[in-house]
Amino acid sequence: MSEMRQVRLSGFGGQGIVLAGLLLGQAGVMEGKYVTGSNSYGAQARGSGCKSEIVFSDHPIHYPHLIIADILVAMSQGAYQTYDEEVKESGIILYDRGRVVPNMELNVKQLGVSATEISLKKLKNKQVANIVMLGALVETTGIVSPRAIRKAIALHIPKRFQALNLKAFHKGMELGKQINA
Amino acid sequence: MSEMRQVRLSGFGGQGIVLAGLLLGQAGVMEGKYVTGSNSYGAQARGSGCKSEIVFSDHPIHYPHLIIADILVAMSQGAYQTYDEEVKESGIILYDRGRVVPNMELNVKQLGVSATEISLKKLKNKQVANIVMLGALVETTGIVSPRAIRKAIALHIPKRFQALNLKAFHKGMELGKQINA
Amino acid sequence: MAIKECKGEVARKAKQKTLSLRRPREGFSQMELGLGKKEALKEAQRCLSLRKCESCEVCGLLCPDLCITRDPKTGEILIDLDYCKGCGICASVCPKGAIQMVLEEGL
Amino acid sequence: MAIKECKGEVARKAKQKTLSLRRPREGFSQMELGLGKKEALKEAQRCLSLRKCESCEVCGLLCPDLCITRDPKTGEILIDLDYCKGCGICASVCPKGAIQMVLEEGL
Amino acid sequence: MISRWIKSPFPKGVYYFSGNEAAAEGAIAAGCRFYAGYPITPSSEIMERMAVRLKEVGGIFIQMEDEIASISAIIGASWAGAKAMTATSGPGFSLMQESIGYAAFTETPCVIIDVQRAGPCTGQATRVGSGDIMQAKWGSHGDYQVIALSPWSVQEMYDLTLRGFNLSERYRVPTLVMSDEAIGHLRENLSIHSKVEIWDRKKKRGRPPFGTEEEGGVPPMPAFGEGERLLVTGSTHDAFGFRKTDDPEVHSRLVDRINQKILRNRTEITETEDYYLEDSERAMIAYGFTARTSLYVVHQLRKEGRKIGMLRLKTLWPFPEEAVTTLGKRVKKVIVPEMNLGQVAGEVKKFCACEVISLHQTNGEVIGPETIMEMLKKI
C-alpha cells in the first residue's frame, strides 16, 4: 500500500477528461502496475462536471476508488474549487492556467499548465488540451513513463488522430519540463 | 358442524352442472344458510369432467371444500365411477338413469333419475337435464326448499328461459316424488 | 367455395368407420373427453346418406378434427368417428347435402 | 424555409443582451453547465453584425434554447446569452448571414 | 385526513357471490371508478364484472392491449383523480412489475388484485397456488414497499379490496390483494351492509406532493387539471417533483421516505387474527385459503384436547413482524402451511426464534385437512 498513488483528473464534459484517464490507466497497466480507474459525469449529456480517477499500486487494490488524491488535475474553475481541498499534504495540483485561478493559500504544490492555450494556439485544436495536460502530468510527476503513454495512445486513439495526440503529449511534456525546471 | 351437508354434482362439461350448483347454493343462501360452492372442470374447453360442490351449514364454514359427500349427483358414467366411493355411509347417490349404470354393491342409498330422458322427451330440450335432476334432488333430500330454488331461478336464469327451467324443476320434483314413494 | 381437384369420380358411398377404441383411455377427463365409447356413438352419429356424395372432399378440407379422409384405393370418403366431435360442419358444407347430422340416437 | 409573417420591418440591429447572472448558480454541475459567467461569454459569443438582419425571426424559430426573442417595442432581435449554448444554428439559418459565430474569444 | 361513511352502492343484503365478483363489488364500494385490465384466468371475472358495474355507476372501464398498459393506465387515471384498479394473475403480474415500481416511487394510489394460479410460468392456468407472495414484495427492482393483503373468504374479497383502496389512498402506495384461484372462484355468503367507510387521498393546494416533514407522513396528492401544474416523474425527484438524478441526498431521502411511511405505520396497516393462541404449544401461521384448512384442523385437534392454535395473516406486506415474533416466543413449534415452496415460512424464520416447519405443496390443489393432519402427526 506504500506504493499507492491516486490521481484525480477533473473538468467538465467535453474536455476529454475520461480519455485522459483511460490513457493514464492503460499506461499504468502496460507498465505492470495494478490500476483501477473510474469516471463520473453528470446526468446531462454535456457541459456538466466530469472527473476521472485512477489509482496505481504495486499490489492488488482493495478499495478501487480514490480516497484522497496524490495528484489533482483541474481543467476548470468549478472542478478546482470542488476538489482542491481533497489532496494529500504531500500532493500536487496541476491546473489549467487561463481556466483556473488557483487558491494560493493551499498547502500543496501547485503547477499551472497552459494546456488549453497551447492546444488552441500551438495545435490549432481545442480538443487536445487534455493530452497536453497529460504530458505535463507525466513529466512533472513521473506517475507513468512517457513510453507507456505513447503505447496507450497507439492502442486507444484512432489512427488519424494519433499524430496530433502525440504532438500534444510532447508539448505537454515540454511545458512540464519548463515548470519543473 | 352437526348441520353440515355436502353435495357433489358431477358430470361432464356442457351438462349444466355448474349452473345447477349455483342455483342450489343460491337457494341455500336465500334460506339463511351458510353455503360454500366450488366448481372444477378440465382445462379443455368442453367435454371433460366437471363437478360442482356445495357445502351447507348453519354455522360459518371453515374448510369450504367438500370433504366427503352426503349427496352425490352423477350425470355421467365417468363421474359416477370417479366419485361413487366418496359418499358417506348415510349418504345418497342420485344418478342419471340412461347415462349411468350404477354399482349395486355400494353401501349407500342410490336413486336413478331419468333426467336426460325426461329433458329430451318431455321438455324437448336436452339442456335442462340438470334442472330436472335438481328437482329430484330437492324433492328426495330436502336440502333446500323448492321455493328457494324457484327464487334462485328467477335471479340467475335469463327471463326467456325461466319458464322452461321452472317446468324442468317441477318435472324433476315429480320424478323425485315417484322415487321417494 | 372451390372444390379440390375434382377427379370426377362417380358418387360413392361415404363410409362410416367402425368405432374401435384402440387404446384404453386413461383417467377421468380423458374418458369424458371422448364421452366414452357408447356416448360418443350417440353424440356424434350421423347418417351418411349415400345418395349424393361426389367425393369432392369439401367436407374433408373443412373438418376441424381431421377425421375425414378419402380411401386411397376406393376413393370413398371415410369418417373417423373416434375423433369426430359432431360439430356438423361437414354436413353443412357438403354441396350435395350428402351428410346429415342426427340427434343423439335413442335418447 | 418559409418566413414568419414578415411584416416588412426595416432591418434592425439584432441586439445582444447584456449578460447578467440573475441568481447565483448553485453547486458544481450547475456551475459547469453554464460554464460560468466568464466561460459562457467566451464559448458562445457571436458577432451579431447589424448589416443585414431583417427581423424575419427564422433564428428565433430555430433556436433550441429559446434565447432569441424580438423586442415587442422596437422589433429588434434579442439574444439571451444566459441560455445560449453556442450551437451555431441561428447563424447557419439566418437568410441574411446576419449572425456570425466567433471562436472563444481570447483563447 | 379522516374517513367518511357512504351509502353502499350495492343494495344491502346477503348474496351468493364468487370471490372475484365480491372483489369487484368491494372496489365499487370503495369508490373505484376506473378499471383497466387484460384477461387472464383465473382473474377475468373481476374484469367482466367491472365492465358491467362501472357502466352502471358512471365509471370508466377499458380493456387494454396487455397488462403493462393496464397498470400504466390505472396509474395515469389515478393522477387524473381516479380510484383505479386492475386485476391479473401470475404472468400478468410479472409483466406489471416495472410499473408497480413506478407507482410505489411516485406514490400513486392504486389497487392490483393478483388471483394466483399454479406457476411458475404458464404452469397450470386453471389451478391454484400461492407462489407470488415473495414476488409481491420483491418483483420490481430497487427498494420500495407495497401493501399486500390476503383474503381467505368471499367476504374478505369484498372487505379487503375495499380496505386495499382505503390503505392505498391513505398511504399513497400500490396495494395488492393477493388472492388465488380457490378464493376467486369460491362462492359463499357475502354480506353487504348499508354503509361503507371510505378514505380519500389528502389534498392541500400548493403543498409539495412528494415530500413532507412529518415522520412517516404521507404528502397530499392533487390531481391533473386542478391547476397545480404537477410534475410527476419516476426518476428521483424532490418534494415538488423536480428530477434530481445526481443528488445523493435527495435519492436517499426519497427512498427512505417511501419505505418508512409504510414501515412506520406497520401497526396500523397489518392485521392478524389469533385462534386459541393463549395456551398453545404449537401454532400454525397461515394465510389465504390455507388458513381455512388450518383453522378446520385446529378445531378438530382442539376437540381432541391438543394445545394447538393458529395465527392468521390478513396482511402479508408489510410483514406482521410483531405478531410473528411474539408468537415465536410463546410456542415451541410453528408450522407454516402454504401452496408454494415455503415463501412465507422463510419470512417467519427471520422473526421466530423457535422451530419453524414449512409445510408446502405445489401441485395445483388446495391443501386439504388430511394433509395437515398427517403432517402434524409426524412432528
Added chain:
Amino acid sequence: MISRWIKSPFPKGVYYFSGNEAAAEGAIAAGCRFYAGYPITPSSEIMERMAVRLKEVGGIFIQMEDEIASISAIIGASWAGAKAMTATSGPGFSLMQESIGYAAFTETPCVIIDVQRAGPCTGQATRVGSGDIMQAKWGSHGDYQVIALSPWSVQEMYDLTLRGFNLSERYRVPTLVMSDEAIGHLRENLSIHSKVEIWDRKKKRGRPPFGTEEEGGVPPMPAFGEGERLLVTGSTHDAFGFRKTDDPEVHSRLVDRINQKILRNRTEITETEDYYLEDSERAMIAYGFTARTSLYVVHQLRKEGRKIGMLRLKTLWPFPEEAVTTLGKRVKKVIVPEMNLGQVAGEVKKFCACEVISLHQTNGEVIGPETIMEMLKKI
C-alpha cells in the same frame, strides 16, 4: 458431462478493461454466440462490445425492440443450440421477469447480466445501487430457482460471466450476473489466460428432455433441427414436454425438480471467500463492490489488531446457507453492508443465530471505507 479446455478466443494478456467490456469478453470466451439486447444505462457497453465481438467470432447480434423481446429471443436461440446472453439494468430486468420464469421452467440455459443502478423505478439512471438482489430470486411468479453471481472486480466480470455460462449449461438454468454501475464502469487490470474451461449442455438422443430419474439430475437438452421433434412449453409438462395442465402429480414433480436440481447441487454452485475468519469476533458479510470496501476496512482494522473478518459471497443465489450458518455460529456479530435497504441482511438473518446488523445506504453512491469505519465504531 465434463468440461473441456479451449483456446481463449481473445489473446492472452493483461488488459485495462472496464467491467462491462470484461463481461462481454467472458461471454465470448464461454462460447456465447448469440446476443439480443436493448440499450440501458449503465449496461449498454456490454451490448456495444458484443455487437463488435460477435461479428468477429461469427456469432449473431441483434438489438431488439425491448427487453422482453431480448430475453425471449435468447431463449429461442438457446433452444436452437446457442449459448446466449442479454444484459440490462433494473427497469429492463423488471420487464424480463415473465420470460425469466419461462427459462427457469423450461430449463433453458441463458445468461442475463444485470448492471444494477440506483432504483427503484427510473431512479438515478447513471448511479450505483444493488437493489435488485431479492428481485433476482423472486421477480417472476411461482417457485423457481436461478443462479445469481456477484462479481467484485473487472476480472470477475470476466470470470463470473464465463462461470455463469458454464453453470447455466450444466444445470440448465437461467444464470444472472448481478453486477452494478460501479463494477460495470470500473476499469482495472484484466488477465486473460491462454485457455478457458467451458461446459456444454448434455445431449442424449431420444432421452426425455424434461425429466430424469437421477436425484438432482439435469436432463439432456437437444436443439431444434436435430430431428428430436422437440415439444417445448412453459405450461406444466411431462418428461417429453407434453402439456399436463390438470395433473397434480406432474406439476408438483416438475416444480420440485427444477428447484431441487439447483438446491441439491448448492455446494457445487455456491462460492464464498473467507478473510481472517479463524479468530474473528465480528465479521462482515459482503458481496459485489461493497466487499471491496469491506475488505479494505478489515485490513485496516486488522492492522490495528482488531479481530474482524469477512465472508464474501460470490454466489448470491442459491444462497450460501452453509457458509453463513457456520459463520453465524462462530462470531458474535455479523455486519452486512450493502447498497440497498438490507436485502441480503434479511437473508442472513434467516441463517445466523447471532446478531445481524444491516448497514445500508441507498444514495446512488458506493459505500466508502469511512462509512463502514464509522459504523463499526458505533457497535
Added chain:
Amino acid sequence: MVRAMEKYIRTGVKATPFCPGCGHGILMNSILRALDELNMDMKKMLFVSGIGCAAWIPSPHFNGDTLHTLHGRALAFATGAKLYNPDLCVMVISGDGDLSSIGGNHLIHAARRNLDLKVVCANNMIYGMTGGQVASTTPKGFKSSTTGEGNPHRPFDLCKLVAAAGATYVARYSVTQPLALIQALKKAIRHVGFSFIEVLSPCPTQFGRRNLMDRPEEMIQDLLRRCISEEEAEGLAEKELSEKIITGEFEP
C-alpha cells in the same frame, strides 16, 4: 386409423383440445395440407406459438420441433431461433390476441426486419381461451364478455398494419376458403422474408354464442357469405361492403 394428415401429427397425440367446430381445427388441417403439398421435412420445421387456443394448433399436434412460448412473445422467441439457425423453416402460428394485442410490438418489429418467418394469425375476433373477452380484432359493435353492449372500438386491419410495418408477403383468407388458403400458406413458406397470413377462424363457443351464431355451421355459413375478394368487392355499395371481409393477397 384413417385420420387425415396423420403422418404430420405427433405420435401419441389424440383428439385436439378444441371445441366442436372450432375454426382452429380447420386451419390446422389446411396448414398440414400445405406442408404436405410442399413435401416439407418436418425435422427442419420449427413451429412457434404463443398462448391461446390458436397457439395449441402446432403444440403438441405437429410432429416437428414446437416451441410453445408466452402470451404475445412467439415472434420474439422465433426471431432468436431463426437468426441462430437459419436452416430452420420457422412458422409462427398463434391467435389474433396473442400476435396483435399483447404481441403487437413484436409483430410490427419482426415485419420491419423482414426476417424470414412465416406467420399465421388465427383470427377468431375474440379471446377464445380466456372466455370471450373483446380483442383488438373484434368488429365494432359486436359483443364479448367485456363489451356486453357491443365493442366501442374499431378493429385493426391486421394486413394493412403488418404491410405498413414492412411485411413482404401479406394475405388474408378464411378457413372457409381452404384451397386459396393452402395456396397462400405455400407461398408464404416459399417466400423468403416476413410473411403474414391472417386466417379468419370461427370461435363458435365464445364469439358465436354471444353474437347470435350458436352453432358452428352458422359461423361457417356466415364466413362463406361475408368473405369476398377485392374484385368482388369493387362493385358493391358502401353499405353492403361494410359487413364484408376482403380476402386475398395484399403484398407483394
Added chain:
Amino acid sequence: MVRAMEKYIRTGVKATPFCPGCGHGILMNSILRALDELNMDMKKMLFVSGIGCAAWIPSPHFNGDTLHTLHGRALAFATGAKLYNPDLCVMVISGDGDLSSIGGNHLIHAARRNLDLKVVCANNMIYGMTGGQVASTTPKGFKSSTTGEGNPHRPFDLCKLVAAAGATYVARYSVTQPLALIQALKKAIRHVGFSFIEVLSPCPTQFGRRNLMDRPEEMIQDLLRRCISEEEAEGLAEKELSEKIITGEFEP
C-alpha cells in the same frame, strides 16, 4: 429575462438539459408557439412523456401538468388520464425509440382506439439518451454504437404505420420547417381523435457525430436539403428520392 415563450415555462426551470444544437430544443420552441397561438390554458394541459432526451421536452419545462413515465409507456399512462378526465387536453411528447420501439404496441393500439391524444414523436433516428444505439427509425446503412458497419434493417415509416393502425390525423415535419410544424401542431391540438406528428429532430451528439455531421448546423442544413413535400417529390427520380424525406400531412 428575454427568453422566448417564457410564460409557458415552469418557474424555476433554467437551461434545458439538451446538448447544444439538439433538435428537441427547436421542437420545444415550436410546440410552445403552437400552444401560444391557440392560447391554450396550461392548467388544462397534460403533457405525458416516456424516457429519453425527447421525453424531457415537457418535463420539467412546460408549466402545465406533466407526467414523465416509464420508457415506452407514455401512451398507456395518457390513455388512463384522458379517459378518466376528458376535459384535459393530453399531449404526448416523446422520442422515436420510446414511442415506436419499446412503446410500439401502445402506439398502434392507441391509434386504433382513436382516443383524443395528441402525440408528438421527436424522431432523431437514434437513441440519444443512452448513447447512440440504433433505433427502429435509423435509416438503413447508417451508423450507431450498435451498428458500427451500418444498420442492416429498414426503418419504420412511422406515419404509414400509425395511419394503418387507425390514427385520424397524421403528419410529418422537420424542426427545420417550423411554420408548417406549428400549423400541424395546432391542427393536432384542435383535432378530436388520435393525432400523430412525427418530427424530425437532429441529434448532433449521437447521430451526427457517427454519421459525418459533427456540427449542429450540418444536421440542420442536411434536413433543410432532404425534407421535401409530396408534391416536390413527384418529379424526382428514384435515386434522388431515396435520400429525401417526404414531409406533409398524410391523414386525413
